[in-house]
Amino acid sequence: MQNFDTVLIANRGEIACRIIRSAQKSGLRTVAVYSEADRGAPHTQLADEAICIGAGPSAQSYLLGDRIIEAAQKSGAQAIHPGYGFLSENAGFAEAVEAAGLVFVGPDARSIRLMGDKAAAKIRMIEAGVPCVPGYQEADQSDETLIAAAQKIGFPVMVKATAGGGGRGMRLVHEALALPDALGNARSEAVNAFGDGTLILERAVVAPRHVEVQVFADTHGNVIHLGERDCSVQRRHQKVVEEAPCPVMTPQLRARMGAAAVEAARAINYRGAGTVEFLLDAAQNFYFLEMNTRLQVEHPVTEMVTGLDLVEMQFQVAAGQPLAVAQDDIALNGHAIEVRLYAEDPANDFLPATGRIAAWHVPAAEGIRVDSGVVAGQDISPFYDPMVAKVIAWAPTRDAARLSLIASLRKTRFFGPASNLPFLIDILERPVFAQGEATTAFIADEFGESGFAQAQAGTDLFAVAAVLDFLAHHRAAVDLAIDVPAELVNWGSTGTLANSIDLSSDGETQRITIRATASAAYAVTLGGVTHDIDVLAQDRDAIRLRIDTRQRDILFARTAPNTWQLGTGRAIHTFERHIPGEEDTDMSGQDGIVRSPMHGVLIELCVEEGQEVAVGTRLAVVEAMKMQHDVRAAVAGQVARIAATTGAQVADGALLVEITPQA
Template sequence: MSEFSKILIANRGEIACRVIKTAHAMGYETVAVYSDPDRGARHVKMATEAIHIGPAAAAESYLNIESIIAAAKKAGADAVHPGYGFLSENADFAARCEKEGLTFIGPPKDAIHLMGNKAEAKRRMIHAKVPCVPGYEDKDQSDDQFVSAAERIGYPVMVKAAAGGGGRGMRLVTSGDQLKKALETARSEAKNAFGSNELILEKAVVEPRHIEIQILADAHGNCIHLGERDCSIQRRHQKVIEEAPSPAVSETLRTKMGEAAVSAAKAIHYSGAGTVEFLLSQDGEFYFLEMNTRLQVEHPVTELVTGFDLVEWQIRIARGEPLPVTQQEVQLKGHAIEARLYAEDPSKNFLPRVGKVHLWQPAKGEGLRCDHGLETGFEITPHYDPMVAKVIAYGSSREDARRRLMKALKETLDLGLTTNRQFLVDCLDHENFASGKATTGFIENFFPKKALKTRAPSMAETCAAVALQYHLQAYKTGRSTDGWDSSSAGEQLLILEFDGKPNEALIRNSGDRSYQITLQDQTTSLQLLDISENRFRFDYDGHIQSGVFVIADTQAYFGFGTSKLTVEDITHQVSRSDDGEMDSKIMSPMNGRVLKVMVKAGEAVTKGQSLFILEAMKMEHDITAKSEGVIEKLLVSPDQQVASKALLAEIKTT
């Protein structure tokens, strides 16, 4: 029996908060670790104590083994929970914890090492007779070997980073002329993300389902599975929506996949919580994809349908206890669906976004759960993964869970931050998903780039926002808003920025919080009703509606379901230049690090040519020329940190 009393959580954000919650419930003291920008983060406030481990860059803080070990010693922690991501699947970290006398709440270092490399993992699974996708996973990493293997396997093929996951270092190749370019970019991304440029090749299974099996194993030789999760809704090979159980898995198939997952775990003498991932083809065959030797992001849906706390099980296994149930005692009840809330803009190819959360309030209600590390005022930075929260719904049926989740997403307040909340609702509401037929091709097939548009507020909602901002400004300055004050009589011209775009609004105060507004050549009358701390209602032509708002600095942020609007009064400001949108100016679309500069000053470029590779939130982004011309000014160099909208280069157009 391994005894420990204080657990250090070597992670941040929602998973750190999640682990802290269970650890405290079990009577353990906890230690949070934090980088410079995370000093005021929620996980830091939740823990018993917290230790600073370095600057913002993950390599110097959350990935720094020496800093984590030093923090554990300083706090007197005797166990470490790695969460997921960062060092959770780092065999060297697990070994170091063991050497320092710290209980590692995870699998043995040897199991992490075996499964941490996709090539080695696949070789081991083939030996254990677990069904595997045809592919190439040998040591020879030359381009010629990959070309020969791809021709033997047959296109399309998938290039993958051997040392990692999450879509990094992964490329779909449909023909031979694309392969060498895909190998080059995959190696670069894999090296930056995982420290290894080793790749593997696999036959691309066309539009399969992504099914994973949750397994638990103890140190006494017991191993069980807790059913499956369907993680088919993905973009850039990163999961977006997950559910348990899968609408495509029968009891018979569940048994077969579960037995294969248990065999995989036993083949490497596994203990702890883990996940064996499979591709389920359209003809009903399933193939081993990889094994994640850690807790998964989507573990809450399994917890909801089984009633088990997986973090509690991890801790109990780590202290030497046997599994509390047998396979026959595991029963799945009801249905659970999880949606990942990302700080990103789906209308701009899911570009990661940073900024301050001016109002955060997760939805509450029956069957709802939200795992998050957010608080109002928290700053989302470019240094870490863009996932900021997980919204989960449970119901007695899949339809109950689906509808609850859509409503919860609409009622989640995340003002000030650009997120994919509307996109998640659209996915859940799509007929293909509602009918349980979605595959990994779901987003590509039903949500092409041209269809991903931000839903703007209606004219009524926009005018309500204008009226409320005017009302609040009048209240703040002491002007009357009942229509009788001479200073508020007549019409007033306002110049307002809506999401950064200037508009003219003519507003007349009619008294009793009633306003007549002329905007975009339309005249609207409405009345403001209840106004509370962050909520308001308004009457538009007999239709009473509601919204939420927050005032931060000079801007007002409004929300109407999944529609958002940022309003700033610039009536008395000097007109702003819009030069940033000119084709001749190449601006950074986000905060990040310049990974590559692919041009020189004076060099001729063509429209669409790659100029820079920008790294942000663990992904590489290609910055291209908007027009043909010559590089007149080159303002950045490799490894330079840049802010959103920073000028990278200027092109003299031809």
């Protein structure tokens, strides 16, 4: 037995908050760590103690294992829970924790190291009789050998980095001519992300389901599985929607996959919570993909259908206790679906978004769980993963869970930075998803090359934004006009005064005239159309109106003095009031001035001063929140100046390159 009463959580955000809650429920004292960028963040407030471990960038804080161990020793913690992400699958960190005499709440370093190497892991699984995709996982990494192996495997093939995960260092190659470039790009990305460019090849299983099995093992020889999760809805190999159980699972298939997952864990003498991931084809053949030696982001759906607390189980196993449940005790009840809410802009190639959260709230509802680590008023930092919350719905049936989740998301307030909230609702409403037919090709098939495109705001929403702006200025005028009765504001000798404003949204600007026609009633004219609007009720972030003959509920937030965001339950639109004399900065690059599209790290400069470039030439690569974005030339010309340095942090809009356009 390894008794401990204090645990340090070596993570941040929703991950840390979720682990802290289970730890405290288990009677453990909790210690949080934080970077300067996370000072005062919710996870630091929730823990019993919080210790600063460095600057904002994760390489200067959350990835510094020695500082985390030092914080544990300073606080009196006897155990460290790594969460998921950061150092959770770092074998060296696990070794250092145990060498310091602390308990690592996770598997031993040997298991982490073995399963973190995709080539070695696959070889071990083949030896254990776990079904694997045919491929190449040998030591010879020359392009010639890899190309020859791909020809033998047959196209399409998947190129994968042996280290890391999350889709980085991964390329799907459909034909031999594209393979050399794919090898070079995957190797380069893997070196930048993981410091290891070793690759493996696998035969691509076309449009499979991504199904993973949750396993648990203790130090007494007990290994069980807790059923499966379907994580097929992915974008760029990053999971977006997860559910349990898998919609096409049968008892017989579950038994086979579960047995294979348990055997995978036994083969490496595993300890604690782990996830064995498989590809499942249309004929119900399944193949080992990889094993994640940690708790998964999507573990809540398993908790909701099993009734188990997986973090509590982790603490029990780490303390040397046997599993409190046996395989025969595991029963799946109902259905759970989880979506990941990201601070990103779906209409702009899903670029990560930063900024202050103006409003954040998911109304309480039966069967709805929210795992979050942010609050309104908090800034979304450029230093970390863009996921800000997970919203999970449970119900007795899959469709009831789906509809409940849609209803909850429609009422969710997330204003400030751009988010994928409308994208998530769109996914859940698609017939293919509703029928349980989504595969890993779902997003590409449903949204195509153009990706997610939100419809532009109609004149009715422009009118609503104008009314909100009018009411805000009306209240301000009443507050200032101490000696003027409220009913006389906006009135003149000839009756009500007409107010005109210019509002812009999605590149469209409208001149709008608004006139009060009665108490809480307005005539709003724009683009040759007049909308009659009655305000029926209003609170801090929601307004109920009758627009012409239709009653509607609109969520809103004033995110800046002249900026409003409106949520319709299907879309979020931003409206900016135009102030005469203010000009927007041209960020398009058409003048040869090339700026960073987001906060991040400049990981690569692809051109030199004096170099001739064409339209579309790759100039630089900026990385933020696990996402790499190519910066390309908008004009042809000559590179006149390189204004940034590789490896440097760059702000959104920072000058990167100057191009002298061709005459």
